[in-house]
Amino acid sequence: MHSPVKIGKWKIPANIRGGKASQFVFFFFVSCLLWFLIKLPNRYTSTVSLKPSYSGVPKNKLLVNPPRTIKADINAKGMRLLGMKYFGREVHIDLSGLRKKEDRFYLLAGDLKKQLTNILPEDVEIRQFASDTLFFSLGENIIRKVKIVPRTDITFARDYRIYDSLTVSPPEINVFGPDVEVNKLDTLYTSRVTLKDVNEDIRMNIAVEIPQQYKNLEFKNKKVVIKARVERFSEKKFTVPVFVINVPEEKSVKTFPSEVEVICEGALKDISRLRPSDFRVTCNFEAITDSVKYLPLQVSKMPETIKKVELSRHGVEILVKNSEGDAR
Known part of the structure; x- marks a missing residue:
């Protein structure tokens, strides 16, 4: 009994390794080759990728990322078309005749066809391009x-x-x-x-x-x-007086409470040198109305080195007296 012959992972049984089967494969291959050679002189149309190089860029301009391939439907004899399709074809494109609209530069399909017709062999016919317009970016x-x-x-x-x-x-x-x-x-x-x-x-x-x-x-x-610059941060509290600003000369005022706590945060090296006098807390007399005797507080002065400041309360009550001594 004959053992099978291995080809890769396939096994060909011994009973078809010779004789009519092998003869059929041989003649089939020869027939295909002859058919291919007979057909090569015929003309065909297929899409090929042309590889352009460029010249004629306008003076003082730079060509930026131009198209690296131009796809076109080509009609040619089989052998030439086969070479262009699978091995590419280098073509030279002259950009001295670029069209311009606003800031865009371009060549129309007709411009390309005219140039390529003079470059490609006479038996090569350009039927159409994949795009009607080829755009270019030019810069300085x-x-x-x-x-x-x-x-x-x-x-x-x-x-x-x-x-x-x-x-x-x-x-x-x-x-x-x-x-x-x-x-x-x-x-x-x-x-x-x-x-x-x-x-x-x-x-x-x-x-x-x-x-x-x-x-x-x-x-x-x-x-x-x-x-x-990285520093260690800490908090520190100070008790400071409350000042009322914009008080008329004929008025005298008193706040309750008269002092508030300022809680400040900053670099340890900075807050260790601070004093209560470095801060000023104020409220504005002009914010008083008949219905409002509670004035909001704000920190109007503090060292630039302080990164964050808070007050122990948001406002104070205020007692107003006229110059004659009548309380309001």
Whole structure:
């Protein structure tokens, strides 16, 4: 008994390895080859991808991301069409005759056909293009400053936080390239920075992320420094008097209570030097009406180093006396 012959994962039984079956396969292959060779001289129409190169760009202009392929329906003999379809065909496109409408530059299908007819062999006929119009972006080289925005995820150790603000140096970078691309850029972002339990100043070199569509532009800096001053924060309370402003000369006033507590928050190094006289709490006499004797309070003076301030109460009652001594 004959053992089967293995081809890959398939097994051909021995009883069909020879004889009529193998002869049929051979003659079938030869027939297909002959048919293919006979048909090659015939003309056919098929869609092919042309590979353009460009010249004749208008003076002082730059060609930005032009079309890399042009699809067209071509009628040609089988052998030539086969080569163009599967191996491509390089063609040269002259842009000196570009049409313009407002800020858009383009060539019509008729413009392309006229140029390609002079380039392609005589037996190649262009039937139509996939698009009636081929658009082009032209620009001028410019330099523009683009803002850099840090992307951070920062948590701080207990009672620690940024003293003033997190900054980027430089805050803007110069971008050079065609205006049609550069003008689309308003903001660039850094790579994300993740820091945990921070209790000291921050200073790091970090990369600027360049979106893929802008890889061809030139960037003066692709790295920036992010930095921030970090301090320990605390609270402190002061008892300060309440002052009434805009009191007429013929009036005298008294508030109840006459003092309030100011609760301030700031860096430990700053609040340790504070005094009650650094704060001023006021209410406005002009806010009094016949029905309102309760005046809201506001902090009208405090050190710039204080990040947050609260009052122990929002307002005070007020007693008004005329110069003759009558209470109101």
